[in-house]
Amino acid sequence: MASILLEKVGKVYPNGYRAVENLDLEIAEGEFLVLVGPSGCGKTTVLRMIAGLEEISTGDLKIGGAVVNDLEPKDRDVAMVFQNYALYPHMTVAENIGFALKLRKLPKEEVRRKVEEAAEILGLSEWLDRKPKQLSGGQRQRVAMGRAIVRSPKAFLMDEPLSNLDAKLRVKMRSEVRRIQERLGVATVYVTHDQVEAMTMGDRVAVMRDGVLQQCDTPQQLYDHPVNQFVGAFIGSPAMNLYEAKLGPDATVISLGSQTLRIPESTFARRPALRGFAGRMVTVGIRPEDLSVAIPGGPTDGSLITEVQLLEALGSEMMVHFSIDANLVTEEAAAEEEEDILVHKGEGVARVAPDLTVRTGETLMLQVAMERIHFFDPETTWAIW
Amino acid sequence: MRYRRRKGISRIVNPLNAAVLGVSIFVLLPIYWLVASSFKTSVNIGASPPQYFPDPISFTNYSTAFVHYGFGRYFLNSVVVTVFATLLVLGIGSLAGYAMGRLPMRGKAPMLVTLLVISVFPEIAVVSPLYLLMRDLGWLGSYQALIIPYTAFNLPFAIWILRNYFMVIPKEMEETSRIDGATTMRTFWSVILPQALPGLFTAGVFTFTACWTEFLMALTFDNTNSFRTIPVGIALFGSPNVIPYGTIFAASVVAVVPVGILVLVFRKFVVSGLTAGAVKG
Numbered sequence: 284m285a286s287i288l289l290e291k292v293g294k295v296y297p298n299g300y301r302a303v304e305n306l307d308l309e310i311a312e313g314e315f316l317v318l319v320g321p322s323g324c325g326k327t328t329v330l331r332m333i334a335g336l337e338e339i340s341t342g343d344l345k346i347g348g349a350v351v352n353d354l355e356p357k358d359r360d361v362a363m364v365f366q367n368y369a370l371y372p373h374m375t376v377a378e379n380i381g382f383a384l385k386l387r388k389l390p391k392e393e394v395r396r397k398v399e400e401a402a403e404i405l406g407l408s409e410w411l412d413r414k415p416k417q418l419s420g421g422q423r424q425r426v427a428m429g430r431a432i433v434r435s436p437k438a439f440l441m442d443e444p445l446s447n448l449d450a451k452l453r454v455k456m457r458s459e460v461r462r463i464q465e466r467l468g469v470a471t472v473y474v475t476h477d478q479v480e481a482m483t484m485g486d487r488v489a490v491m492r493d494g495v496l497q498q499c500d501t502p503q504q505l506y507d508h509p510v511n512q513f514v515g516a517f518i519g520s521p522a523m524n525l526y527e528a529k530l531g532p533d534a535t536v537i538s539l540g541s542q543t544l545r546i547p548e549s550t551f552a553r554r555p556a557l558r559g560f561a562g563r564m565v566t567v568g569i570r571p572e573d574l575s576v577a578i579p580g581g582p583t584d585g586s587l588i589t590e591v592q593l594l595e596a597l598g599s600e601m602m603v604h605f606s607i608d609a610n611l612v613t614e615e616a617a618a619e620e621e622e623d624i625l626v627h628k629g630e631g632v633a634r635v636a637p638d639l640t641v642r643t644g645e646t647l648m649l650q651v652a653m654e655r656i657h658f659f660d661p662e663t664t665w666a667i668w
Numbered sequence: 669m670r671y672r673r674r675k676g677i678s679r680i681v682n683p684l685n686a687a688v689l690g691v692s693i694f695v696l697l698p699i700y701w702l703v704a705s706s707f708k709t710s711v712n713i714g715a716s717p718p719q720y721f722p723d724p725i726s727f728t729n730y731s732t733a734f735v736h737y738g739f740g741r742y743f744l745n746s747v748v749v750t751v752f753a754t755l756l757v758l759g760i761g762s763l764a765g766y767a768m769g770r771l772p773m774r775g776k777a778p779m780l781v782t783l784l785v786i787s788v789f790p791e792i793a794v795v796s797p798l799y800l801l802m803r804d805l806g807w808l809g810s811y812q813a814l815i816i817p818y819t820a821f822n823l824p825f826a827i828w829i830l831r832n833y834f835m836v837i838p839k840e841m842e843e844t845s846r847i848d849g850a851t852t853m854r855t856f857w858s859v860i861l862p863q864a865l866p867g868l869f870t871a872g873v874f875t876f877t878a879c880w881t882e883f884l885m886a887l888t889f890d891n892t893n894s895f896r897t898i899p900v901g902i903a904l905f906g907s908p909n910v911i912p913y914g915t916i917f918a919a920s921v922v923a924v925v926p927v928g929i930l931v932l933v934f935r936k937f938v939v940s941g942l943t944a945g946a947v948k949g
């Protein structure tokens with residue numbers, strides 16, 4: 284057991300591509316850190332550098348306090364689970380799990396005992412004599428985990444280990460992986476591009492983009508205080524609605540298209556820098572869950588009049604796709620291709636209670652939780668604090 | 669999808685099955701004739717009308733081959749030369765194929781083309797210079813005079829086959845194995861090679877058959893007659909005046925047996941070996 288420390292770590296591939304830049308990251312003993320970001324942002328590269336499969340171009344990697352930059356993978360004592368599991372097809376489950384121990388020349392008896400122990404933890408005891416191709420996807424995934432845990436390594440590295448499973452199994456395996464990791468207390472770096480997975484599994488979540496770490500914090504902090512527009516839009520599903528807006532000359536109101544919202548005094552206590560933007564354009568971020576259906580006759584200084592475009596009833600809640608006349612700000616890198624319904628100019632999503640009687644094309648008044656909205660500098664896209 | 673199910677006799681007698689049957693007869697008949705004739709007496713071999721089944725069944729041809737013509741010695745020579753050459757080809761070929769298919773290396777493409785060119789080079793063109801070389805080395809009439817050229821001639825094809833096999837193994841295999849703590853050689857031996865087993869069988873069977881049946885070099889490089897292999901031995905049975913057909917047949921049957929066993933045992937692997945590149949790559 285040990286901590287992992289990355290200090291100003293960078294990776295330049297032989298073709299000159301800078302995949303990772305100046306990465307500072309610390310994974311404490313027993314911590315479960317999730318590395319998340321859109322495809323191609325360098326997550327796998329980071330993992331492979333920690334594993335020793337990829338050379339570190341700049342900076343230092345420390346495992347358990349010692350610099351391991353130049354150590355061979357086998358001498359770093361880390362275990363890695365690959366996306367395609369990479370099980371040895373010609374070996375049985377038991378041989379797969381025990382291979383690393385056999386290489387360490389452990390006595391046969393001990394290898395068997397440890398393999399059985401690992402199989403027990405993973406619920407694989409029945410399948411020890413099977414070959415990988417006779418197993419289901421979930422079982423293969425477990426074997427891959429088994430290969431990692433049997434060695435009691437200093438760290439686990441997992442590269443999208445659940446992405447080959449179907450949705451239901453994936454949800455089940457999330458808690459399973461967490462349970463095992465907590466039981467063993469081994470520092471873990473877990474790569475995924477699924478922000479839901481990141482939020483539900485991570486002690487802390489590191490968000491990367493184009494090889495640069497954006498923010499590393501607890502899931503709640505990431506959600507509540509994204510450092511920039513990208514993190515704001517990437518974390519949370521459906522994604523945060525982002526609009527161009529103009530702050531009033533005394534910064535007490537903000538206009539979204541033709542509508543105005545009053546900014547509560549408490550906002551300035553948390554975001555003193557916002558006053559500096561008085562009279563200027565800002566980007567406003569409103570999470571779908573921070574919008575609710577306004578009570579008729581209630582206060583109107585924090586509500587938006589919207590036109591309903593589409594209703595998605597999910598049973599426990601309803602997604603209202605609406606439009607307003609403000610300009611939409613797009614954060615392309617953060618878009619989740621598979622899940623998003625095509626959003627047009629000025630559209631947004633609200634997550635509301637399912638008992639809504641409104642129909643498509645009608646007008647709907649939505650109440651904005653003003654103290655929860657986010658402000659970003661449109662030039663730098665950084666949060667205004 | 670729905671399809672018509674054929675009923676009754678038409679399920680068995682259809683053009684496709686007929687074609688398969690025709691081809692089978694075409695291929696098997698000469699082999700049957702060889703086996704049948706090897707058990708005939710020398711009078712009956714040339715009998716007219718031909719004898720379709722040996723009557724009486726005689727083992728004289730076999731005993732003549734082994735006792736009188738010393739066929740056992742030829743057989744042994746063939747086994748030694750073929751087994752050694754095949755092992756060498758597989759040993760060198762798998763390492764070279766791995767390097768070609770897997771390792772970052774300069775000049776891979778020209779090397780592969782060269783190999784391909786070598787593998788289609790006509791043997792007859794190099795036999796004379798090789799003869800001179802063997803003579804100068806003092807290797808004429810030795811096992812290595814055959815083992816080494818056989819290895820060289822069969823390597824290119826083996827390297828190609830094995831390379832294609834290694835190429836389709838996911839690179840994570842080596843990486844996992846490295847992380848598990850295996851050295852490069854250990855990874856190759858325990859992780860990579862077992863996954864290329866069908867390729868090894870394919871290359872092995874092809875090499876074995878090629879060496880087992882090779883004639884030209886075996887004839888040329890043997891000046892003592894004690895290193896004759898089966899094909900040369902059979903060809904030189906008898907004397908200018910007598911051609912002992914029965915003995916030739918019997919020896920040929922014995923010669924075919926190892927190849928037949930080999931192909932039958934590894935049939936499954938060889939078939940999957942020949943198609944591997946096509947579907948997986």
Ligand SMILES: Nc1ncnc2c1ncn2[C@@H]1O[C@H](COP(=O)(O)OP(=O)(O)OP(=O)(O)O)[C@@H](O)[C@H]1O
Binds near residue numbers: 297320324
């Ligand atoms: N061997 C390589 N040589 C050159 N560039 C590479 C190499 N490997 C990866 N890259 C590039 O580095 C960038 C980061 O790759 P990486 O595999 O780390 O991304 P990722 O975040 O894991 O993406 P994904 O979610 O799709 O797995 C990509 O743009 C990729 O094209």
Ligand SMILES: [Mg+2]
Binds near residue numbers: 326327328442
């Ligand atoms: Mg990746």
